Ligand code: SF4
């Protein structure tokens with residue numbers, strides 16, 4: 001059991017715009033690249049060129065097809081990484097204190113030298129945002145590029161998370177949600193930004209901006225009738241996402 005701070009001086013996090021994300025995975029690659037080259041041990045891959053490749057990624061993008069009652073099907077791309085929750089169950093469940101939330105900026109981190117690889121935090125996170133590194137036997141997660149944002153050796157324009165710096169669509173924004181005048185606070189307020197699965201009570205710092213409906217003209221999608229749904233009945237995170245996107 002590890003304690004969370006009662007409050008943090010800043011609330012650093014991301015705004016991710018589901019309206020403009022094109023699912024290009026550039027943020028996934030830049031995240032993997034930066035963290036493999038810099039933070040802790042490299043993010044390992046297993047059988048990267050084999051039949052069943054797997055690996056450690058701190059940011060992943062899932063894509064969903066939404067079929068409205070009328071009109072063309074719409075693709076929604078959903079990037080997902082740690083949301084640096086205020087009431088982070090991944091921290092309180094940790095038996096060694098390896099998982100912690102920083103008082104100065106609210107970033108949730110793992111001290112790898114204290115991690116015993118029990119995996120409890122991964123079970124506790126409702127978003128699937130933690131990744132066990134199979135080679136190192138320790139838990140890894142998004143650090144909000146803590147080794148970039150304060151890094152005086154980098155040019156000032158590079159002192160933001162690698163995913164934000166890379167996104168070609170301008171769909172990712174970084175800032176302090178504790179400041180109501182910050183760019184991320186203003187953007188969230190203006191666009192109706194929402195919490196991911198608020199019913200979990202984790203108070204995620206990261207926010208998502210909803211996708212806007214596409215053309216509502218009478219149009220025929222020639223492919224949609226041929227696409228079989230991947231799952232008829234959804235559960236857990238996917239079920240929540242299904243309901244959220246159903247409002248489109
Ligand atoms: S998203 Fe998951 S790993 Fe990140 S702080 Fe919240 S509960 Fe913890």
Ligand code: SF4
Nearest residue numbers: 094115116118119121
């Ligand atoms: S895997 Fe590591 S960080 Fe996660 S709960 Fe166990 S000791 Fe803590």
Ligand code: SF4
Nearest residue numbers: 021022024025027167
């Ligand atoms: S880089 Fe930007 S547009 Fe590409 S998947 Fe990531 S968030 Fe979406």
